[in-house]
Amino acid sequence: MEIIGILTRDPYGWASTQLILGVRKYGLRPFIIRYKDVLVEIFGNSRKIMVNDINILEELDVVIVRPIGRSSLDQALYRVGLLYMMEDGGIIVINKASAIEKAVDKYRSLHILSGNGVPTPKTLVSENPNIIFRYLDRLGENIVIKPMFGSRGLGSTMLSDRDSIWRILQALAYNRNVLYLQEYLRHEYRDIRAFVIGDRVVACMYRENPMSWKSNISRGGIPKPMKPDSEIIELAVKSADLLGCEIAGVDILESDGNRYVLEVNSQPTWKGLQSITKINIAEEIIKYVLSRLKR
Ligand SMILES: Nc1ncnc2c1ncn2[C@@H]1O[C@H](COP(=O)(O)OP(=O)(O)O)[C@@H](O)[C@H]1O
Ligand SMILES: [Mg+2]
Known part of the structure; x- marks a missing residue:
């Protein structure tokens, strides 16, 4: 057996x-x-x-x-x-x-994705708070400051006030954090989670959060069924493939009619997603694993 x-x-x-x-x-x-x-x-x-x-x-x-x-x-x-x-x-x-290794590192994955034609938010990365502050306006008015190793939306913050941003950057750098800043993409307080297994999107949902611009389920996002169109499927499968993930939860944001890949989760959970789909995702994973064994 x-x-x-x-x-x-x-x-x-x-x-x-x-x-x-x-x-x-x-x-x-x-x-x-x-x-x-x-x-x-x-x-x-x-x-x-x-x-x-x-x-x-x-x-x-x-x-x-x-x-x-x-x-x-x-x-x-x-x-x-x-x-x-x-x-x-x-x-x-x-x-x-x-x-x-690639997927958990937001900086490395962003550079691989964007370098291969996947749309991603404008991003500045530096160890030096003064340099990054000097170029801040290139990201626009609203700035998202993210931990480089993400944790379910926790710790990401969005600010426009330059003094607050300056102080936060100084404090983060003092604690040896790498500074990872993005343009804030305006959106309807929802994003898309596409669950990729092999070269397929097996299930997909909107995560809607009326309370926050962050749609993570652990930040209060509510799963809503959605049928992915060909663009979503292509973006999700391509992003997972570029990072070498056979299983992935790809986060996609819609802003002003464009779609951006925010990140690829290489060890995704699927409890929220399972609640809105009839497909048994764990069984899909096992089926895929068996197909890999036979290859
Ligand atoms: N540049 C951005 N502009 C607007 N919203 C964003 C941006 N980046 C992330 N978000 C929101 O914050 C959530 C968490 O960001 P994400 O990059 O997926 O990090 P993690 O889930 O690892 O904390 C996303 O699901 C999305 O709702
Ligand atoms: Mg995420």
């Missing part, structure tokens, strides 16, 4: 539970890997990734990766390194390490 690895911090979390049910539904066996249960053994040329006395490099063909999560620099590097080690050991890792 095929064993499907699920790398997760919380096996009892909603998405992991859905995946486990999906795996069982297809008559397969889930194998849960928690970072804290892992022991890596590198003895000369012999290497093992041990989880509960099992060397997963020998036992597993595929691992689905759930969010790496908030972590120290040590942990982030080690956890991504672990994915690379699995890949080197012949395991199919979804999403693969290089895709996660």
